[in-house]
Amino acid sequence: MTLLFRNATILSMDKVHGTMPFAGDLLVENNLIAAVGIDLAVPVEARVIDASGKLLMPGLVNAHMHSSETFFKGRYQGTPLEVWMLYSYPILMKGPIPERLLYLRSLLTAMESLKAGVTTMVDDFFDPPGFELTRLKRVFDAYEDAGIRANVSHCVIDKHVLDTMPYLRDIIPADLQAEVDGPSITTADYMAFCRDVFASQHGRAGRLGFMVSASAPQRCSVELMQACLALAQDKGVPYHTHVLETKTQAVTGPEFYGKSLIRYMHELGLLTPNTTIAHSIWVSDDDMALMGAAGCSVAHNAVSNLKLGSGIAPIRRLLDAGVHVGLGTDGMSSNDTARIFDVMRFAALLHDVAAPDTDRWITAAEVLRSATIESARTAMLDTITGSLEVGKRADLIMLDLSGYDYMPMNRLDHHLVYCENGSNIRMVVVDGRIAVEDNKLLTVDEVQIFAELRELLPAYMAEHAELEKLNARFEPYMREMYRRATIQDIGMNRYQGDLPLWPGANHRGS
Structure with a gap:
């Protein structure tokens, strides 16, 4: 599959650009990022995707x-x-x-x-x-x-x-x-x-x-x-x-x-x-x-x-x-x-x-x-994925920057971290293949999978509920073990707040 994303905002996460966005095109050929640049030529049989007002970033x-x-x-x-x-x-x-x-x-x-x-x-x-x-x-x-x-x-x-x-x-x-x-x-x-x-x-x-x-x-x-x-x-x-x-x-x-x-x-x-x-x-x-x-x-x-x-x-x-x-x-x-x-x-x-x-x-x-x-x-996969660079696998997501989460646009990295929740995703590409487009999975029939799960899960979850009852007999002892460990002073604290570590125990921070 050949994909050419036109006029995108690109967040490449590579060593040159880091988290600084830039404008350009991105070409995917087969499963690789083949080119990143301005006004890239359109290969034969490429699908051209207008990415104006969209962000391309690593998956x-x-x-x-x-x-x-x-x-x-x-x-x-x-x-x-x-x-x-x-x-x-x-x-x-x-x-x-x-x-x-x-x-x-x-x-x-x-x-x-x-x-x-x-x-x-x-x-x-x-x-x-x-x-x-x-x-x-x-x-x-x-x-x-x-x-x-x-x-x-x-x-x-x-x-x-x-x-x-x-x-x-x-x-x-x-x-x-x-x-x-x-x-x-x-x-x-x-x-x-x-x-x-x-x-x-x-x-x-x-x-x-x-x-x-x-x-x-x-x-x-x-x-x-x-x-x-x-x-x-x-x-x-x-x-x-x-x-x-x-x-x-x-x-x-x-x-x-x-x-x-x-x-x-x-x-x-x-x-x-x-x-x-x-x-x-x-x-x-x-x-x-x-x-x-x-x-x-x-x-x-x-x-x-x-x-x-x-x-x-x-x-x-x-x-x-x-x-x-x-x-x-x-x-x-x-x-x-x-x-x-x-x-x-x-x-x-x-x-x-x-x-x-x-x-x-x-x-x-x-x-x-x-x-x-x-x-x-x-995951020891950083030479393969994690950034948008020529020669890496084409794993990327395209987000719409036109909605509430980016209005007004101040600083893109802040919007992505503090505002975005995934609702603006318009396309997901893995290994050069479109897996999600316009909130629809293209690889799996979601309706059929959900229908089968609704049919099979009740019996399994009922069996698991019985298993929970069986294991609940251990809970008082697990909680006592947890209490004994929690009240120990080990010279460091990774909890946050001013409550005692346990009723009657002293709080210690470091």
């Missing part, structure tokens, strides 16, 4: 999300991560989601993402209790059919869940503990599984990749994490993990290993340029220095962190330390939408309350970089 990159949560959108509130996971990732399970619903769930995630201007997503997929290539293939099938670019993992845990959080073995009654199964895979089996995925799925359609994901340092054995990193480095893909999302996890490091989880990873050789860390909230100055020196990346999930009450990540200090920072939604149960524009606005506003020194606040330009080229860097 947004969602640096961290979980398609496994999509059917739980709007289901939970008032639960911190460790309690929320009882229901969204149940300790007690009744088998995996049916394969057709697995496909539809993945497809729905991609559909919503595309209509929100996300052209690349990093799906840290989780499919307990097993690791079956045929099931992971259905996720890749969905993303190929939807027309999105994606990095997909199959997140692994090889420690017993009750040994991944402090105090649980002492708190939970023995009869309940006996109901919880242990890990389902060994390091050797996971490596064999990953190699099969790389051989059969990696590179599909020229836009789908596999990445290696050891869930978290407290959830995985040293052998497994080091094997995962070695494989990721060998294949040139991210080692994707979760670190220090909550205060409970900040307590876990000293309780389990006598040091922070980041220091623990550093001593194991797990901090590298391939390492992308989701969340990174309860990190110390020493942690950040180690991460920056190693060239790590962070996927900042501003909205999810707020909904789960996890805290406010020290993004300015992470940036100062040299850490690459991208933006993610997290899953659609802890965020409830796939809209990176929402995350951009929250990220820009949230960190203004971190300190009164306005020179330290996060700027709109920095947020735009985090949503595009820096998010692409966290």
Whole structure:
């Protein structure tokens, strides 16, 4: 397909222009950006698109999300991560989601993402209790059919869940503990599984990749994490993990290993340029220095962190330390939408309350970089996507600048970050193919997909409700564990406000 966008305002996010817009044309040939300039010649059989009054910018990159949560959108509130996971990732399970619903769930995630201007997503997929290539293939099938670019993992845990959080073995009654199964895979089996995925799925359609994901340092054995990193480095893909999302996890490091989880990873050789860390909230100055020196990346999930009450990540200090920072939604149960524009606005506003020194606040330009080229860097895709440059893949969105959100037009980067919510998207192009035009998906029949979901979901959600009841028996003990961790004075505070950390406990900030 050949597309010529005429008379556009272009926000390229490249090293030359950054966030400064300029006027021009943009030519797409096959799946590449072939030219950017003024009065470009019209190739034979090109579709010429009048982009007057429109903005062309890189497609947004969602640096961290979980398609496994999509059917739980709007289901939970008032639960911190460790309690929320009882229901969204149940300790007690009744088998995996049916394969057709697995496909539809993945497809729905991609559909919503595309209509929100996300052209690349990093799906840290989780499919307990097993690791079956045929099931992971259905996720890749969905993303190929939807027309999105994606990095997909199959997140692994090889420690017993009750040994991944402090105090649980002492708190939970023995009869309940006996109901919880242990890990389902060994390091050797996971490596064999990953190699099969790389051989059969990696590179599909020229836009789908596999990445290696050891869930978290407290959830995985040293052998497994080091094997995962070695494989990721060998294949040139991210080692994707979760670190220090909550205060409970900040307590876990000293309780389990006598040091922070980041220091623990550093001593194991797990901090590298391939390492992308989701969340990174309860990190110390020493942690950040180690991460920056190693060239790590962070996927900042501003909205999810707020909904789960996890805290406010020290993004300015992470940036100062040299850490690459991208933006993610997290899953659609802890965020409830796939809209990176929402995350951009929250990220820009949230960190203004971190300190009164306005020179330290996060700027709109920095947020735009985090949503595009820096998010692409966290996925190790920055040579392919994240900016509009000749030779890169044609992943872009076109927005209408004529409406309320841009009237009057003052400064474009400010309007995009503080005003835009995705409602002005008129076209989404992925790998040179138009995926969305005038709010209509061109790759998938939305009406048919929604009709099938309405038919199949009630039975599945009723079954999940029964699973929630089964797992609710663990909630009092999870909340007690959360309370014990929360009241500890660990020398830092990532909460915001003047309430005590717990009734009767003293508030401490730093």
